[in-house]
Amino acid sequence: MTTSPHTYAVIMAGGGGTRLWPLSRRETPKQALKLIGKKTLFQTTVDRLKGFLPPERILVVTIAEQAEMLKAQAPELPEENFLLEPAPRGTASVVGLAATVLHHRDPEAVMALFPADHFIRNRDLFYHLLRTAVKVAEQGHLVTLGITPTFPATGYGYIQRGERLPESFDYPVYQVKRFKEKPQKEEAYEMSVRGGYSWNSGMFIWRTQVILSEIERQMPKLKSVLDEISAALASPELASVIQTLWLPLASETIDYGIMENAEKVAVLPASGLDWSDVGSWDSLFDVVLPSDKQGNIFLNGEAIAEDTRNTLVYGEGEKRLIVTIGVDDLVIVDSGDVLLIARREQAQDVRKIVEKFKKENRKDYL
């Protein structure tokens, strides 16, 4: 599949992710986990993008403490394509840094932004949509890839679409009418059945020129920091320049900081991607993982399930046999030093446990 030589991908890989605790920890963040198949979520994301772009045009933004691990997981990416944040300052800063670096390399650049830790089963459709998104972005739009709701999710933000764009593309593209925060149950139900809404997937496509102008308009302080960084890009002092400028930055997301009030925002609704943000243990049931006839999913180890239904068992490899008898709708995760047994619909409450450990400063479990 040919793409314009001005197209680049940027993978955001700095996150932690407490909702997959006890597997996700400080030292093994979500993108470094082998949840689905034999590769980590980060490696799977790189693989997916390599079907669309050469490695030289795939960049990774991460934090210093994860950089070596990620480089080792994707040795095919050039060293200089790993951009390091001195500390996390939200996705708006990540976008700004990546756009600044890319714009310096290629003023015609179109950058496509992807979380490192999401999952997409239908790669062909992904590539087709991405090609369309690049075309829309080339015309000056800030494009967001929206996911057509498959259930009334309360864990995602929603995008309400407006008029269809007048131009003809391979797939329908719409103006964005409104970004909506994570809804309550009733509103989620209504949006998921009414049509005209997409989940906000966190995948964005735009020209660096356009996003940098929006940053200048809406977040001028960030823009002046980015300009100083841009001026230092060829300097041997670059790292210390970034360090000095970065730490005082306020943390802000690209959604709140830019997208909600941006001009020319478009949504390209995706249907049938088999997408998941892999945001909780429960979400693993949504990505059509191989299951037995009783709906049980067994990952990473040996399990015997007697009279067991709709239960996820994540084992510790060969170390331990897991036997279940007479249980339904459980999530069982054995991470070595911690064993989690949770009701499926309450699996997101692992966040409460993590919060408790943070308060108690029990770093062994964080």
Place this chain on the structure above:
Amino acid sequence: MTTSPHTYAVIMAGGGGTRLWPLSRRETPKQALKLIGKKTLFQTTVDRLKGFLPPERILVVTIAEQAEMLKAQAPELPEENFLLEPAPRGTASVVGLAATVLHHRDPEAVMALFPADHFIRNRDLFYHLLRTAVKVAEQGHLVTLGITPTFPATGYGYIQRGERLPESFDYPVYQVKRFKEKPQKEEAYEMSVRGGYSWNSGMFIWRTQVILSEIERQMPKLKSVLDEISAALASPELASVIQTLWLPLASETIDYGIMENAEKVAVLPASGLDWSDVGSWDSLFDVVLPSDKQGNIFLNGEAIAEDTRNTLVYGEGEKRLIVTIGVDDLVIVDSGDVLLIARREQAQDVRKIVEKFKKENRKDYL
């Protein structure tokens, strides 16, 4: 508490017990487990009897492969008080061997028989009842300690009582009308509410003279073997004599082989002993183990229970933290190489798993 110098206790400690799998295994049989408190069930049984008898009058019958482990757990018992079966041949043979050895030591002996792996919380009542049982046995009765049903158990045999014995004892004692095998649900319910029935606890008290006469009458082949052993008791060849005579014996229980058709059988009903045969994971809820306000029982390790009720968590000591979220009525047992998660009322089905492993000859899990 004074007891007649002719009173002896015999602990039957040869069993395996698959219903507490994965904790109970060939090498760690049920009586060697620390389920309740810091001592093993066997040590707890020895402790309980030491409140009633000096160690010299407490005997243990076990199989060769468990002998060293049990001796190490109860070093206060004399070496010669450990009687070894070359191979398990049922409780009738155990009783016969112990009675033969004791009768040789003391023709006036009254022996009280106890499983090694049961639990009794109310020791004072136990001692009072035992003193009464010994008095009844001295008059020539085969006495069984019956447990007054506290729920309609289908996992125990029942004893129907007949007339009250005319003699006056400290506690009421009855003739036994009938031994009943483990009942179906409806019959169990009826017996548990009707009165006049006790659970068969496997605790028996009798004069060695009397039980040996019953064995002679009902199991003459066993008696002739026991006579040969009796004749060799002072011989240096004793072990090989027992070995040769033992292996051809048919396996038989004391209940079927002797008690059901014995003469002068009496039952001493116990009420309030807080007794359990610790026969399954579920049974641990019956022995009033310390639980939290939600009815959860935590044994052997650290656990965090969020929105969790009536759940038993048996951990692996300090090695692993167990976290439960939103679950009810589960039994969770972490044994190191096997992790069991079972619904409480189906916890006895671990036997099915053990049977499966036996068929597959997976000795690592047996």
